[in-house]
Amino acid sequence: MTAVWQCQGVTSTSTGAVRQGSLRELNLAVVLRRIAAADRPPSRADLAAATGLTRATVSAVVDDLIAGRLVTEADPAPRAGAGRPARGLVLAADGPAGLGLEVNVDYLAACVVDLTGTVRHHLVRRADLRPVSPADTLDRLAALAAEARAAAVREGLTLAGAALAVPGLVSDGGLVRLAPNLGWRDVDVPRLLGGRPLAEPVDGIPPLVVDNEANLAALGELHAGPPGSASFLHVSGEIGIGAGIVLDGALYRGARGWSGEIGHIPVDPRGRTCRCGGQGCLERYAGQEAILAAAGLPGADLPADTAAARLADLAAAGDPATLTALTDAGTALGVAVAGVVNLLDLDTVVLGGGYAPLARWLSPPVVAEVSRRVLTAAWAPVTVRPAALGAQSAAVGGAASVIRRIIDRPVGWLARSG
Amino acid sequence: MTAVWQCQGVTSTSTGAVRQGSLRELNLAVVLRRIAAADRPPSRADLAAATGLTRATVSAVVDDLIAGRLVTEADPAPRAGAGRPARGLVLAADGPAGLGLEVNVDYLAACVVDLTGTVRHHLVRRADLRPVSPADTLDRLAALAAEARAAAVREGLTLAGAALAVPGLVSDGGLVRLAPNLGWRDVDVPRLLGGRPLAEPVDGIPPLVVDNEANLAALGELHAGPPGSASFLHVSGEIGIGAGIVLDGALYRGARGWSGEIGHIPVDPRGRTCRCGGQGCLERYAGQEAILAAAGLPGADLPADTAAARLADLAAAGDPATLTALTDAGTALGVAVAGVVNLLDLDTVVLGGGYAPLARWLSPPVVAEVSRRVLTAAWAPVTVRPAALGAQSAAVGGAASVIRRIIDRPVGWLARSG
DNA sequence: TCATTTAATTCAACCACTGAACAAATTACG
DNA sequence: CGTAATTTGTTCAGTGGTTGAATTAAATGA
Known part of the structure; x- marks a missing residue:
């Protein structure tokens, strides 16, 4: 008998009958x-x-x-007034918790979020993982996860599930089809992590979910961001550009789980050719490499985090080439984002991932393009804001997705040991 | 030890409590x-x-x-084999029905769809409605609706609700904010239709829903189209270009109900300026006026239907200018659609409205751009097809949305008289 | 101190589903 | 041709979970 590993949300057309229980x-x-x-x-x-x-x-x-x-x-x-005082009810801080994991180009991360949404632990190991094999990388990740789990257990928490964010396309079953920046292709994460249990088995909660980094980052922002924006676009600027789409408070994953490819929206059809085969794709104007090149920085080999930090430093120092590069990138991003906002009628755009530290300089041109091109902006303004969690969004979002499952269907957890 | 944990999509949509009944x-x-x-x-x-x-x-x-x-x-x-024969159950054809209405530039339409999805009546009145005032237009529409209703009642049907499609932005309460091609601005449809009842009052079903034409047309395709494509984009080419977005079998309306504005996705940011303030918007390349101009047809004043028919005639006759115009329009459309498909991971694109009769010539360039630019096209092909209902989509879709409401919550109907 | 007020629990009643037994209507087979 | 097998649909006692009212609990205020 094989274990069922789940990757993304099942497009559940299950016409679930309502039984007595x-x-x-x-x-x-x-x-x-x-x-x-x-x-x-x-x-x-x-x-x-x-x-x-x-x-x-x-x-x-x-x-x-x-x-x-x-x-x-x-x-x-x-409470003022007469009457027997009420007993307030809150989510338990010592019950189930979610484990969020992230593999990225230059770090591994693990975090534990409890039911109340508090981040109880957050571990990050920085290392250039591009030369490391997928198996070794996942070995290190499992060690980090075990460390986080031990810390959680010491505090009386029970890990009810885990979610792993990877910068790439993931298909059902946790198979990473392609993660170009990591150099991964057809990496079967559940198999490689196989024996090592990351969390306690809980009915209805897959022990490990593997998902796109942008998707989970969007969930993280949904979880941590200010309330009220239930439909937004979370744009992650890395080497590629990914977007997580949250519609009406739920992550939209697309027919096959591959939604969010915003990097190849054309912003200049007769412009630079792209590795995807198209011309003038957003990625060639607002991707990390493009920004670095425009800023006159040679280091196309820099890990994502470092590159964003370097650009932020230069921009803060007033370097003209960098400022121009960021303005141009922001304009290109604004063109693409405006199209998306027009299409989906979103009220908020979140700049996350590598864009988070650069939001100060990217926002103005993005806002300019959006307010110029979005038809309904006159009636209802569009908010552009940096990610509340910054680069931690993905891991936190993964953990939050676990606790969200518990809250959406608590009977799975209750049916546990008892 | 790993056990089998099956993933279960959490279905519960409403936050409403589940009471005994x-x-x-x-x-x-x-x-x-x-x-x-x-x-x-x-x-x-x-x-x-x-x-x-x-x-x-x-x-x-x-x-x-x-x-x-x-x-x-x-x-x-x-059925072969032994056993007491089963009694088959089908939807009743003589119970409730939906009334679909449409106001467009050059016609009014009303149709009646019964529970089984059959179009029982379909009335169309052709007339150039641009010089007619909104109040007069709605008077004529009410007369047409009354006619359709009488015909339905004669057959024993009960109209349980009505939906009106208009080519414009509609906000809550049936207020048409802007329908540029009709020349409408802030038209309060329910007030103008006020006294005249279109349908029987049924609990849970609004007597009149006003919605964007593209949205209802998309619902019509969902209703009439081949099964299996639960996520698709329905593109309506009129003077403007609208899109209805169906995700996982449900129409996506956006945060404020204004989704689907695909006409102002940039396909050439340094290209022609658009009335929206942007540059190189799709509408300026694949909108009706643009196609007519490129085909060398002077009649920018033609009603939508006629224009599409003229273009189709010319293309069928092999007119070179028209063929070039359609190819160029298709290419522009393909660029925009490819961006949307990348973003939302859709598996089907439907060419409807004014594009339906032109689909034969528009499809090839659209397909070419989509397969060139959609990253996942290699793994899972994208279908591009003409609308099954053609120009009738919107009215039929409106009626279908009514019966869908009944099927999704039959208790409202059952609580009625009986 | 006692009436007032609000919170939470207890308990009989009831509604809708369950499971098993039964009746109905057909085919399979000797 | 008649009986067994088989599948459909209904009846009915049983049960889980909600309901609504009465009851207890714990505060404030005059």
Whole structure:
């Protein structure tokens, strides 16, 4: 019997019938989501009013959640007026947690996020991984993951699942089809990580999800960013340019999980030829190599992080070539982003990955192009902002995707040991 | 030890609580959807097997559906082997129906679609509506709708809702912000149609939905097109160029309902200036006016339908200027569409509206650009096809959106009179 | 101190699904 | 031709989970 490894969200057309027990299953999720989304610890009565369920039902559901270590009673929120004081309910900080992993060109990262969304641990190992074989890289990653897990367990946390971000195309089953900057091609991550368990088995939560770095970074921003922007585009500027698309609070992955290829939107059809075969692709104007070349920096070989830092230093020092390069890149990016915003009617654009430290200089030209080209900008402005988590977005987003699964379907966790 | 953990897409969409009665409500929808999606009339036993519910439950649910005129028993499907013959279940053809309406530059349309998806009536009134005031136009539309309704009622149908397609931006509440080709600005459709009821009031179904023509046309293609393509882009070439985006079988409307503005994706940033303020927008290369001008046709004043027909005639006759114009337009369209397909990972592109009759000449250059520029085209080909419904897509799609609402939540209809 | 107010629990009633037994309607086979 | 096999659909007691009202709990205020 083979283990089922999952990669991306299943396009679940499953017309799930609602059986007797599903009722409780669904209400557990409803109540837990409400607790997670509240800005103030709600009481059972608050939850009853908000969900439309009876107080009796809410009490029963909450009892289950507390017994399963998903929810804890907090100090009563101070309330004016008479009446028995409410007992506030909050997500438990010592229950399940998610493990977020990231492999990138110049570092490995592992982080642990608990149910409340707090980043409990964050480990980063810097190293140039391009000369390292995939197997060795994943060995090092597994060691880092084990370290993070041990630290989490010491604090009483239980890792309920793991998500790995890679800078490349991932297909179902965790197969990395192509990660050009790492030099990976058809790397079967679950097989190479095979024996080493990263997390406890929990029903409904795959032990390891492998996903595109831009996708998970977008989830990280959804998780950490200011509330209210439920539809946004997260643009990651690395050597390639990837985008994570969040629509109505959910990551959109595309028909095959390969959405977000924004780097080859044409910004100048008669312009520079691109390795993809097209002409004038965005990547040739706003990709890292293009910016470095335009700034007069020879180091096309620099790891991603370092390159962005170098550019930020030069720009901060007022280097004219760098400033021009960033303005031009921002303009190209703005052209492409404006097209996307027009198409999808988004209200927010997040500059992440390598763009995060450069956002100060990239934003103005992006904003200029967007407000010039987006038809509805007059009625409803488009926000352009740097990533709240910066370069950590992907690992945190991966971990957050695990806890999100628990919150969306708590019965899987509750059915665990008990 | 690794166990088998199957991934399960979390389905629950609404944050609404699941109350006692919701159980039946949800299962009514599950069973009805199954019947609608089946290619052969299923028996109660088939449904039980497919949904996981008990045969007893399915029987009870089906009884409700039959009592509510949503489902009928059909002739038993011939089956080999022993056993009591099954009674096939099909959607009722004499129950609720949807009314689809369309206002366009040169015609008004109304159509009636029943639960089975059959177009029962389709009325079109050709007239140049640009000189007509919005109020007068809507008066005529109401008359046409009344005619369609009378015909439907004569056949025993009950109109459960109506959807109106307009070529413009629509905001919540049915306010048409801007329909440039009609010359409409801030037209309050519900108010102008005010007193005249278009459909019976049914719980959960708005009596009139006003939506962008491209959106409803995309729904029409989803309804009528070949199954299997649940994520596609429907491009409508009129004077402007609109796109309806269907993701995972659902129309994506954007944060404010204004998605699909594909006409201003830049295909040549240093090219022709556009009325939107940008440069080199797609509309200036593949819009109707641009194609007509390139083909050497003076009649920029032609109504949309006629223009497409004229171009098709000329192209069929082999007129060189027209053929070149169409190839160039197709190339520009292909550049833009390739960007969208890369971004959203779509597997199908539908050429509709004014493009439908021209698809024979537009498709090749579109396909060429798409296969050249879409990175994943090598792994999974992208289909480019003309709209199955042609110019009728929008009205039919509007009607189909009504019956879809009934199928997705039948309890609203059942709670009606019966 | 006692009425008032709000929070949370308890408990009988009820609704909808479950599972098994049964009736119905056909084919398979001796 | 008649009986067994087979599959469909219904009936009915049983059960899980929600409901609504009554009850208990814990505070404020006069």
